[in-house]
Amino acid sequence: MQVTVLGASGRTGFHVVRLLIARGHTVRAGLRSRKRAEVFRDVKADPVVADVTADPEDLVEAFKNSEVVINAIGAPDPEPESVNLVDRDGAITAMRAAEKAGVARFIQLSAQFADSPDQGDRLVRSILLAKQVSDSVLQRSALTWTIVRPGTLTDGPATGRVKAAGHLEPGRIARQDVAAVLVGALAEPLTENRGFDVVSGDFPVGSALATLD
Numbered sequence: 001m002q003v004t005v006l007g008a009s010g011r012t013g014f015h016v017v018r019l020l021i022a023r024g025h026t027v028r029a030g031l032r033s034r035k036r037a038e039v040f041r042d043v044k045a046d047p048v049v050a051d052v053t054a055d056p057e058d059l060v061e062a063f064k065n066s067e068v069v070i071n072a073i074g075a076p077d078p079e080p081e082s083v084n085l086v087d088r089d090g091a092i093t094a095m096r097a098a099e100k101a102g103v104a105r106f107i108q109l110s111a112q113f114a115d116s117p118d119q120g121d122r123l124v125r126s127i128l129l130a131k132q133v134s135d136s137v138l139q140r141s142a143l144t145w146t147i148v149r150p151g152t153l154t155d156g157p158a159t160g161r162v163k164a165a166g167h168l169e170p171g172r173i174a175r176q177d178v179a180a181v182l183v184g185a186l187a188e189p190l191t192e193n194r195g196f197d198v199v200s201g202d203f204p205v206g207s208a209l210a211t212l213d
């Protein structure tokens, strides 16, 4: 399957690319700028410029022939102006471009409490509010959607074990485990047209996704 990863140079996105390749998928590594292409020198992914704040037609071109888009972008800073540009409007632009390019499925890396920003950490409220808007646009789109809402991300090692459910108590999770969930969603029909929280836990990713409530 051909998959385009947005934010492929990011700390989570890069793990997503590597996992997809390991599972035999054809990967387009979506980059904000060509300058980051060197990151993929030794990785069997096709780097493609996919800046969600640039010309939407470039995104349509970047998505052509991909069955799935995995969106792992994140604004460089938590200022509302920046997150609204990237996590809200940029993500929506990517969804519209995916529809136009004939992409079937869109997997969105969101955040725990993006579906109830008033209950989330005040320090990241601007991000939650931006993601709340783009997540709801995705749910109303023509795309088969999945919204993954992880707790606080860490750079700890992969554990391969998580807890996933509609809503969970606040938690933490390694970026590598989030990547495994995003990629694992491709193989689990229960994740289609569904949003769920994910934190570190006791269940192998496959079983956690196969038993979503």
Ligand SMILES: NC(=O)c1ccc[n+]([C@@H]2O[C@H](COP(=O)([O-])OP(=O)(O)OC[C@H]3O[C@@H](n4cnc5c(N)ncnc54)[C@H](OP(=O)(O)O)[C@@H]3O)[C@@H](O)[C@H]2O)c1
Residues within 6 Å of the ligand: 006, 007, 008, 009, 010, 011, 012, 013, 031, 032, 033, 036, 050, 051, 052, 053, 072, 073, 074, 075, 076, 086, 087, 090, 109, 110, 111, 112, 127, 150, 151, 152, 153, 154, 175
């Ligand atoms: N931090 C947390 O605790 C936490 C918790 C839950 C959810 N999240 C969410 O998880 C996601 C991934 O987080 P992360 O820490 O792994 O991200 P990260 O390392 O900051 O990477 C962000 C990626 O987004 C790309 N990007 C930024 N602006 C872009 C644009 N205009 N067009 C295309 N790509 C753009 C960056 O490209 P460059 O490399 O070129 O800058 C980078 O590849 C984010 O959406 C974040 O909000 C974070």
